[in-house]
Amino acid sequence: MHWAKLLEDRRVTRAKQPLVPGLYESLVDADLDQLLADLDAAGVKVDARELAKLDDDQALTVLLRYLNRLLGELLQAKPAVRLQRTQAVLVALDRSQIPEPARALLAVADARGPALAAPFPEPPQIPLGQSDLLINASRDINIHRALESEIASADRVDLIIAFVRRSGVKLISSALRTHVERRGRTSKTLRVITSTYLGVSEPEAIEQLVELGAMVRVGYDPRMVKLHAKAWIFHRNSGASTAYVGSSNLSRSAMVDGCEWNVRLAALESPGVVKKLADSFDVLWEDSDFQRYDAARFTSIRARERKRFDGGAAEPDFAGLDIQLYPFQAEILERLQVERDVHGRHANLVVAATGTGKTVIAAFDYKRLRERLRADQREPTLLFVAHREELLRKARATFRAILREPEFGELLVGGEQPSEGRFVFASIQSLRGRLEKLVADEFAVVIVDEFHHAEAPSYRRLLDRLQPVYLLGLTATPERSDGGDVLRWFGDRIAAEIRLWDALTRELLCPFHYFGVADSVDLSGLKWARGGYDRGQLESVFDGNDARELLVRRAIREYVPNPERMKALGFCVGIRHAHYMARRFCEAGIPARAVTGELAPDERARAIAALTRGELRVLFCVDVFNEGVDIPEVDTLLLLRPTESATLFLQQLGRGLRRSDGKDGTTVLDFIGNGHSKFRFDRRYRALLAGRGGSLIKQIEQGFPHLPPGCAIRLESQATKFVLDNVKRALANHRQVAIDELSELARGRTPKLGEFLEAMEWELGDLYRRRSADWTWTGLRAAADLCPAGDADFEELGRAIGKLTHVQDELRTNSWITWLASERPPRLRELGPAERRLLMMLLALVWVNRLNEFPTLSAAAAKFWRQSELRRELVELLELRRAGRDHSDLPLTARPDIPLRVHARYHVTEILAACGVIQAGNFATQQSGVRYVAGERVILNLVTINKDPDRYSPGTRYRDFAISPERFHSESPNSYSPDTAAGRRLLDHAASGVEVLLFVRETPKTPEGFTTSYVFLGPTKLREHAGAKPIALTWTLEHEIPAWFYPHTQLTSS
Structure with a gap:
């Protein structure tokens, strides 16, 4: 057959081409297998892994590319014979031509390289054969990190860039220096094209590139060369070249945190485009408009170019009052509400960096408190205290805008005095002579800005005098350099803060x-x-x-x-x-x-x-x-x-x-x-x-x-x-250090879990970082001879205790603490249906698949209740979680028989137990996807935003995400289409009376490698859908995604 002869010709041609050192992403067929055997015989290292050990997307890409190239070669014929060859290929697909187990060639070592060096360069973070769009999203790699990972394996690097800044060169100078040292200083190892356009490029930055070994050409005439192009080309002799085309200049802001779009292209996937880029670069390199870099000439023309623009108008200042809440501000308000409603704490400190809108937060908080006070028949009088007049004027303007009352508030500062004195913005200096006249409860709400001054005598006298219903402190720096303790006014607790990581x-x-x-x-x-x-x-x-x-x-x-x-x-x-x-x-x-x-x-x-x-x-x-x-x-x-x-x-x-x-x-x-x-x-x-x-x-x-x-x-x-x-x-010494610290704490007393964590400077997650009975509060206490050693059941149950560190809602903590504190398990006949499921949720977490060993719920509970020390530990753990609760949750009002709270966190076992799927003697599990529970007429939609955080995979990165706090996009399992029963059930859920419950988590694993719990986002209704296998689905949520979780569900950073 013609196709068979064509294949034979291809093999002969391929076999004559030696494999050069470098990175690859090629399927090992019979021809390549022979070449690898020859290299092996010659002592050359190669990295050829089984496809099963590759990322699923990468393995699929390798196979598809191989078949695509093979079919392309077969179909390079006259149109009349293409159909005949296509038919022949379909018949021939039955026979295997791939050596088993199937492998993909990833690298060939350079036999001339240093003997002690790593045999293969690190591959780029984006797989060699895949294209992608980089947008500096919160779950994306930025262009800087992507470029660094590309340089490491490139044989040659070409860069055409509009603006070159020192801040950008410094980011990649180490990678470029290593590249030039490894490849040698040749005329093509590192080439850069730039210009003097707008006078933005810095001569010092270009000098540094030259020093690194770059050949630089410059468009000196700004009238002729208005260079806007921004592209990187990474040539690899193996053929696996890549390129980036986009918006990022060579500056730190453009490469790491700016709003930039850059497309990554792969020659293995789009050879024509990458070749066109390389050819276009070569054309410009030879163009007379671009000449070799000369420092004196560049500096002179740049200075003249900058002078042309120095007289322009300055960038307008759009700063003004912002009466819309940002998500982080809404999150702080939510935490303040939890502090007051759940914990009963009415003196609250908010810690947030200057510039984050603390006054806006205070004004929205007062607006809510004013409604609450009026409902309680109490006048919402206000005293806002700051130490400078301009702060007070801005604060009053902010309150007026948010309350929509242009006459709200009076000033007590400088020469101004209030006439009514009900809503006062006062300087601490102006209050000094008036403190004795103030009644302790004269103001229902007292807000103190820059509360870290509170230990100063003037502030201390004010706070000692007043007894408001609500005290709110605002500060960027709660610590005082003089050692004063401002936290004492708030029960040694910060109500809400923007942590460093979140602020960044x-x-x-x-x-x-x-x-x-x-x-x-x-x-x-x-x-x-x-x-x-x-x-x-x-x-x-x-x-x-x-x-x-x-x-x-x-x-x-x-x-x-x-x-x-x-x-x-x-x-x-x-x-x-x-x-x-x-x-x-x-x-x-x-x-x-x-x-x-x-x-x-x-x-x-x-x-x-x-x-x-x-x-x-x-x-x-x-x-x-x-x-x-x-x-x-x-x-x-x-x-x-x-x-x-x-x-x-x-x-x-x-x-x-x-x-x-x-x-x-x-x-x-x-x-x-x-x-x-x-x-x-x-x-x-x-x-x-x-x-x-x-x-x-x-x-x-x-x-x-x-x-x-x-x-x-x-x-x-x-x-x-x-x-x-x-x-x-x-x-290696971590556990022994913990045991020694516990022994010290236990001298003459019985320490609690919270005391131990504070002494160790640990969070709960630090204690339960390993799923091991040794790494539990009970295990450490036993090692310190503070309680008896556990039995065989303890060894198994102890591994599950860390699974409960996500529990924080009132329903579970109150019920489970009450039950666990008792020496006997709850009597099932005294529990309602929802409470029985709540008990099953607890037992499913600790017994896991051993639940199948117990014929009844009572039997599973009875055996667990014998573990008195573990129960004690769970009580202390849950008490800590309850005391530290900082998020509110909502009831699932339409389904009181399902003991789940909207916006609380749950493991899959809890979700299935709450819906009656898991029962004694019938343990079931599911990590993600869609599950229909027929008896409850609910569909559980379990979504993981970032499928594999350890490996960048363009194919699975952005399938599920929040469009807004009220709308969410997800994809069905790949087998679903509008023609299948499962797909139809999903699309017609509202008409058929089936509830779709949405559960979302950011990643499948915690940093310690444990399964991540889901946030229950509540009931949803289908808004629109498109496609098949999978179906793209847009949902409308009954409850908005809470502010604390919304940034984790977005496609781009908030």
């Missing part, structure tokens, strides 16, 4: 670029006392250490985008160290000053002002700027002392993350050396990562890929070794 994700703070610089100082032999280094010894090591000070300045030149314009804080060990660093920097021509506790307040203020004006480059400080001080202009942090405390580390980091005009990010230089065996690096990184991204060791090894938009952590190779060795050592 929502772009309320500046993104940071953290560089772990390998320190030359060895601290392993220093004295360790009272949980830390001996401070005197530590200062002796750093004070006068010229080599280390030189290392600091070298790191600044290497990593800070604009060293000559930086505004930095340097955190030192002690006063001598701070003065030494300031003196050495001044001697090196870098204006600096030491600012310590011995400095008078007015001198300190002058030093800060000099830094903000740019007269000083660095303030070296000792503790002074850890807390309570706000300098938005700071754009560089130098961590010059080892900091183990997670709180102190985050406070220091927070000093540089305030937004300021012209500031697009903060550079953090952390100097990491070989530390004492008891020093803990893991605490700072766990606090920074806030439990995201999986195992800490894995995060470190992968370069911290799961960070908020625009942020990056880069550890130098030696620093990585120091950190990894330290973290691995700490994890």
Whole structure:
């Protein structure tokens, strides 16, 4: 047959072509298998994995590409014979031509490479054969990280870019330097085309590219060359070339956190497009409009170009009153409501960074409180206190706008006095002489802005005098540098705060670029006392250490985008160290000053002002700027002392993350050396990562890929070794440290779980990070000889205790605590249908599939109730969860027989038990998808937003997402279509009286590798649908997605 002969010809041609070193993504057919055997015989390493071990999308792509190429070759014929050949192929598909097990070739080693080097370069984060769109979404990789991963395996790199900035070059300089060193400085290793258009490109940035080994050509005439193109081409000799075309220039903002769209193209998938890009680049490279880079010529033309635009109008300022709530503000209001309604706490502190709209939050909160007070027949009088007149005027304007009352509120500040005194915006200074006239309950609502001043005498007298129904404190920095404790006014509790990670994700703070610089100082032999280094010894090591000070300045030149314009804080060990660093920097021509506790307040203020004006480059400080001080202009942090405390580390980091005009990010230089065996690096990184991204060791090894938009952590190779060795050592001793701490707590008393967690600086998730009976409160207590060791059932049941850390709603916590505190399980005859299911939900969580061993619910409960210590642990765990509840939930009013609360979290076993699917002797499970429960006439729609967070997969990334708080898009299982019974049931659910209940989770696994619980979003109704196998579905939700969960369900970052 013609097709068979064609195949034979293809084999012969293919066999003559040797495999060059590089990355591949090719199916291993019989021909390629022979070539690999030849390489193996020659001692060349290859990476050819079984398809079953690849990501499902990648394996499918490999197979489809192979068949597509094969069919393309067969059909390269006259139209008359194409149909005949197609028929022949369909018949021939019955015979196997693929060696089994099927494999995909991923890489061939370079036999000429260094013997001790890794045999294969790391593949790009996006699979070689797939195209994609990068939009800097919250669950996306940004263009910067994607480019870095491409450079590592490229043989040649071409870049055409409109604007080149130093901030962008610094991001990828390390990757480009390695590329040039590996491939050699040739005329094509690294080529760059740019222009002087608009005078935006910086000559220093281009000089750095040249220094790295780039060949640069420039369009010097802005009248002829208005270069807007932005593209990267990564040539690979293996044929697996890739390219990026989009909107990102070479600047930090464009590459990490800007609103940018960039398309990634793969030659394996779109060879014609990638070739056209490469050809177009070559044409421009040879065009006379683009000439070799000349520094003097470039600088002259750029200066002239910039001057043309300097006279233009400044960008208009659109700042104004914002009376619409952002999701994070709505979340804070929700938490305030839970604090008052659930916990009965009416004195509440809100912690949020300046610029996040604290006054807007306060005004909306007062609007809600006013309605509540009026319903209780109480006049909603208000006192709003601040320390400056302009703050009071802005606050009153905000309240007027939100309350829609243009005459609301009176001022008590300066020369103004209220005539009615019912709704007063007052300065603390104006209240001083009037405190004795105020009745304790004169104001129903008291709001104090910048509450960290509350320990000052004037504020303290005011708060001691007044007894409002509701007290609301607002602050960006709850800690005071003088040690005052403002939390005492709020029962030592923060009601709501925007945590660092959330503030960065929502772009309320500046993104940071953290560089772990390998320190030359060895601290392993220093004295360790009272949980830390001996401070005197530590200062002796750093004070006068010229080599280390030189290392600091070298790191600044290497990593800070604009060293000559930086505004930095340097955190030192002690006063001598701070003065030494300031003196050495001044001697090196870098204006600096030491600012310590011995400095008078007015001198300190002058030093800060000099830094903000740019007269000083660095303030070296000792503790002074850890807390309570706000300098938005700071754009560089130098961590010059080892900091183990997670709180102190985050406070220091927070000093540089305030937004300021012209500031697009903060550079953090952390100097990491070989530390004492008891020093803990893991605490700072766990606090920074806030439990995201999986195992800490894995995060470190992968370069911290799961960070908020625009942020990056880069550890130098030696620093990585120091950190990894330290973290691995700490994890190996983790349990023994916990047991020792517990033994200390238990001297003469019986410690509670909450006390232990506080002493260890742990969250619940830290204790239950492993599914093991040893890693339970009972297991640790038994190891410390505080309770009896468990039996065989305890060993199995203990592994399940951590599954209950998601439970927080009142229905489960109240019922389960009451039952578990009793020595006997609840009598089933005294329980209603919903309560029996609630008990089954608990038992399904702890027994899991062993539930099949019990003939009745009573038998399963009776055996579990014998585990008295485990029951005690669950009571303490649930009490902590109930006390820490920060979200509200709603009843499933239409189905009182199903004990689920809307907006609460549930594991699949609980959902199935609540709907009667799981019963004693009949355990069932399901991880995701759609399930019809016929007896209940409900469809359970279980959705996972990010199917595989550990592997970037364009094919499955964006199938399920929230369109708005009221609408959600999901896809049915692949087998569903409008013609199938299951598909029809889904589409006709409303007409047939079937309820569709939506459950959503962000990822399938927690950072520790455990199954993630779902958030129950309540009943939904189908709004529209399209397609088949799968069906695209748009749902209308009965209840809006809560503000705390909505950002996790969106397609792009909020």
